[in-house]
Amino acid sequence: MELIKGGICAAKGFQASGVHCGIRKNKTKKDLALIVSQTRAAAAATYTTNLVKGAPIAVTKANISDGYAQAVICNSGNANTCNANGTEIAQGMCALVEQYTGISAKDVVVASTGVIGQQMTLDPIADGMQSLVDGLGENSKDAAHAIMTTDTQLKEVAVSFEIGGKVCSMGGIAKGSGMIHPNMATMLCFLTTDTAITPEMLQKALSATIVDTFNMISIDGDTSTNDMVVILANGMAENPCISEAGEDFDVFCKALKELCTIISKKIAADGEGATKLLVCSVSHAETDAIARTVSKSVICSSLLKAAMFGADANWGRVLCAIGYSGAPVDIHKIDVQFHSDAGSVLVCKDGMGTDFSEPLAKEVLMRDEISIDIDLKSGDACASAFGCDLTYDYVKINGDYRT
Amino acid sequence: MELIKGGICAAKGFQASGVHCGIRKNKTKKDLALIVSQTRAAAAATYTTNLVKGAPIAVTKANISDGYAQAVICNSGNANTCNANGTEIAQGMCALVEQYTGISAKDVVVASTGVIGQQMTLDPIADGMQSLVDGLGENSKDAAHAIMTTDTQLKEVAVSFEIGGKVCSMGGIAKGSGMIHPNMATMLCFLTTDTAITPEMLQKALSATIVDTFNMISIDGDTSTNDMVVILANGMAENPCISEAGEDFDVFCKALKELCTIISKKIAADGEGATKLLVCSVSHAETDAIARTVSKSVICSSLLKAAMFGADANWGRVLCAIGYSGAPVDIHKIDVQFHSDAGSVLVCKDGMGTDFSEPLAKEVLMRDEISIDIDLKSGDACASAFGCDLTYDYVKINGDYRT
Numbered sequence: 001m002e003l004i005k006g007g008i009c010a011a012k013g014f015q016a017s018g019v020h021c022g023i024r025k026n027k028t029k030k031d032l033a034l035i036v037s038q039t040r041a042a043a044a045a046t047y048t049t050n051l052v053k054g055a056p057i058a059v060t061k062a063n064i065s066d067g068y069a070q071a072v073i074c075n076s077g078n079a080n081t082c083n084a085n086g087t088e089i090a091q092g093m094c095a096l097v098e099q100y101t102g103i104s105a106k107d108v109v110v111a112s113t114g115v116i117g118q119q120m121t122l123d124p125i126a127d128g129m130q131s132l133v134d135g136l137g138e139n140s141k142d143a144a145h146a147i148m149t150t151d152t153q154l155k156e157v158a159v160s161f162e163i164g165g166k167v168c169s170m171g172g173i174a175k176g177s178g179m180i181h182p183n184m185a186t187m188l189c190f191l192t193t194d195t196a197i198t199p200e201m202l203q204k205a206l207s208a209t210i211v212d213t214f215n216m217i218s219i220d221g222d223t224s225t226n227d228m229v230v231i232l233a234n235g236m237a238e239n240p241c242i243s244e245a246g247e248d249f250d251v252f253c254k255a256l257k258e259l260c261t262i263i264s265k266k267i268a269a270d271g272e273g274a275t276k277l278l279v280c281s282v283s284h285a286e287t288d289a290i291a292r293t294v295s296k297s298v299i300c301s302s303l304l305k306a307a308m309f310g311a312d313a314n315w316g317r318v319l320c321a322i323g324y325s326g327a328p329v330d331i332h333k334i335d336v337q338f339h340s341d342a343g344s345v346l347v348c349k350d351g352m353g354t355d356f357s358e359p360l361a362k363e364v365l366m367r368d369e370i371s372i373d374i375d376l377k378s379g380d381a382c383a384s385a386f387g388c389d390l391t392y393d394y395v396k397i398n399g400d401y402r403t
Numbered sequence: 404m405e406l407i408k409g410g411i412c413a414a415k416g417f418q419a420s421g422v423h424c425g426i427r428k429n430k431t432k433k434d435l436a437l438i439v440s441q442t443r444a445a446a447a448a449t450y451t452t453n454l455v456k457g458a459p460i461a462v463t464k465a466n467i468s469d470g471y472a473q474a475v476i477c478n479s480g481n482a483n484t485c486n487a488n489g490t491e492i493a494q495g496m497c498a499l500v501e502q503y504t505g506i507s508a509k510d511v512v513v514a515s516t517g518v519i520g521q522q523m524t525l526d527p528i529a530d531g532m533q534s535l536v537d538g539l540g541e542n543s544k545d546a547a548h549a550i551m552t553t554d555t556q557l558k559e560v561a562v563s564f565e566i567g568g569k570v571c572s573m574g575g576i577a578k579g580s581g582m583i584h585p586n587m588a589t590m591l592c593f594l595t596t597d598t599a600i601t602p603e604m605l606q607k608a609l610s611a612t613i614v615d616t617f618n619m620i621s622i623d624g625d626t627s628t629n630d631m632v633v634i635l636a637n638g639m640a641e642n643p644c645i646s647e648a649g650e651d652f653d654v655f656c657k658a659l660k661e662l663c664t665i666i667s668k669k670i671a672a673d674g675e676g677a678t679k680l681l682v683c684s685v686s687h688a689e690t691d692a693i694a695r696t697v698s699k700s701v702i703c704s705s706l707l708k709a710a711m712f713g714a715d716a717n718w719g720r721v722l723c724a725i726g727y728s729g730a731p732v733d734i735h736k737i738d739v740q741f742h743s744d745a746g747s748v749l750v751c752k753d754g755m756g757t758d759f760s761e762p763l764a765k766e767v768l769m770r771d772e773i774s775i776d777i778d779l780k781s782g783d784a785c786a787s788a789f790g791c792d793l794t795y796d797y798v799k800i801n802g803d804y805r806t
Contacts, residue, residue: 051734052726082756083755328454
């Protein structure tokens with residue numbers, strides 16, 4: 001497997017476009033994105049578990065219930081959530097795609113991100129459709145820009161791998177940084193691949209992958225409103241179609257997991273106000289569930305996040321977060337290590353503090369990518385959670401915003 | 404029921420003392436507290452559910468397993484947690500109380516709060532015992548000072564009420580503000596009463612009360628390491644002993660709940676860096692569990708807390724926290740109101756934003772005690788959670804602390 005260029009256009013038969021249509025006031029900010037496949041594609045998706053869902057989710061769910069889609073239309077600047085005509089707008093966007101591309105409205109994935117509870121009309125979108133469609137090409141970056149809201153970094157990645165002797169590609173764009181003002185559509189990720197795979201196996205792969213990737217991200221504990229992750233697979237790589245478990249499916253899942261892990265880290269690193277990417281890796285847990293619960297608990301801890309901002313090797317807070325995580329662990333077996341490209345330092349062994357070098361620890365923690373490694377010494381399961389430090393800027397972005 | 408003076412010495416037969424014995428370097432900071440009852444008292448307690456527990460907890464548990472105690476000794480400056488000789492030290496403190504007061508070591512509640520993983524010896528405590536015991540009297544405030552760590556406010560309260568024609572009193576002191584440096588003993592609360600009640604009914608009352616008080620506090624999501632809440636009831640009010648459910652038990656529970664609610668609010672208001680006390684009250688929930696889950700979810704939300712710091716009437720974040728709380732609610736029935744002594748403003752009705760006055764909302768939210776009221780319109784259950792805003796000072800206190 002290797003990283004390649006092209007983002008969501010890396011896979012055969014996918015084109016993308018991104019324009020400014022007028023939803024956002026700032027003319028330099030793109031706000032409408034389109035992704036199309038040359039042929040109908042197997043489609044799978046996962047959605048937020050937040051009871052509050054934007055109208056686009058129900059419409060998308062209905063459209064891909066048959067397992068197929070051919071386009072994705074997404075706007076930023078308005079989340080199309082908590083407004084009265086939401087479903088009408090979402091369906092209207094699908095209809096506009098059909099009108100301008102010939103692709104059936106029922107084969108369109110629709111998404112929105114931005115402010116909630118704000119009136120929305122189709123007018124700017126309708127106005128922008130012609131240039132949106134005219135702009136279709138190898139334009140993954142334009143689409144990636146068009147879906148961004150508070151992100152400071154574009155999130156795009158692609159990989160290539162081999163299945164059945166055929167080269168397959170998979171790429172993705174994503175957005176998600178936190179929430180500002182009433183904005184609930186925090187995380188969107190669109191994935192494309194030319195692998196031939198049935199809708200059922202595609203959904204299986206996606207559902208399994210998000211467990212250890214997107215669902216392991218926490219920026220501020222409020223990001224479980226991850227809106228949508230969608231993957232389209234159009235089969236144009238012409239590999240033997242993956243229709244059951246086996247080696248080919250494993251290769252596919254591995255590529256998908258790699259891609260989603262990279263994207264998850266980009267999202268975590270771009271958390272509002274973040275200065276550091278934090279990865280908490282738990283090893284030798286008794287079960288996968290324990291490993292995930294423990295790593296997420298640590299990543300979500302405000303005290304741990306603040307300590308990382310201050311480059312403070314505060315192992316006690318790690319132990320504390322493990323202790324209240326709800327997972328049954330033997331606290332007398334826990335080892336904790338901090339590491340980064342500046343080195344590593346063991347700060348806790350068997351649940352007790354070690355005599356570690358504070359200067360070394362400070363150096364390790366002054367880097368912008370830090371790993372908090374926890375060894376539970378109780379089994380073979382492991383998991384990683386992704387997050388970021390808690391900074392003054394987080395408070396400023398989210399507290400000082402005056403309506 | 405009325406508020407009275409005296410704190411933990413308000414109830415008949417209780418005396419207290421607080422001295423500086425030398426655990427803390429700062430000679431002006433008291434670090435050793437003692438509470439004694441003239442007679443053996445029914446005792447009940449609740450402890451942290453964090454798997455990481457300080458040594459004093461196990462020793463206290465063992466000592467009051469027979470339902471009785473007569474003294475409380477507590478030091479600050481060292482949490483006696485994660486050190487090798489913890490149990491020895493905790494038992495040694497009980498033995499010192501016996502040596503200096505004649506009260507059996509097995510009737511002593513022992514607690515510690517402060518830095519963890521730091522060596523601790525009995526020496527300073529032994530050195531301070533004489534002046535500690537000499538200082539016994541109506542000295543609730545001295546004891547309250549001695550147990551404080553990062554608190555900026557002393558927490559002491561007392562109430563009187565009537566049972567069976569007899570005047571009963573109940574008082575308490577507490578500490579708890581957040582966590583700094585490896586410090587896990589965040590919350591301690593000692594309660595005394597002269598009500599006559601059996602150990603079983605006392606435990607029943609306490610266990611029921613903490614559910615809606617201490618367990619509903621969240622300062623930073625890391626405070627579930629509440630160390631200990633202990634109540635001693637020595638019967639010196641000479642009311643008919645409460646040995647079963649009924650009207651007298653109800654009066655007792657009501658007083659206990661009032662006291663614990665006041666203390667819980669004081670703890671929440673003194674959260675690290677806090678400028679505002681936040682109370683999230685949920686009404687008309689289908690079940691108590693739903694009401695508690697929803698109110699706690701809102702109080703724990705970093706985004707909501709930051710918005711309160713910024714006096715930003717961000718109802719979307721309230722909805723979001725409700726939506727991901729895990730509680731089944733009908734989002735199309737939710738009303739949200741912010742209120743304070745400056746007024747109140749309905750910001751969300753039936754799950755949709757209202758056309759509220761931003762200037763009024765700003766005035767309401769500029770106060771230092773804010774209520775976030777959520778009406779779920781689905782039943783009769785209610786609950787309140789207590790917390791505080793997320794501020795730059797929280798980040799400063801917890802991030803900028805250099806070891």
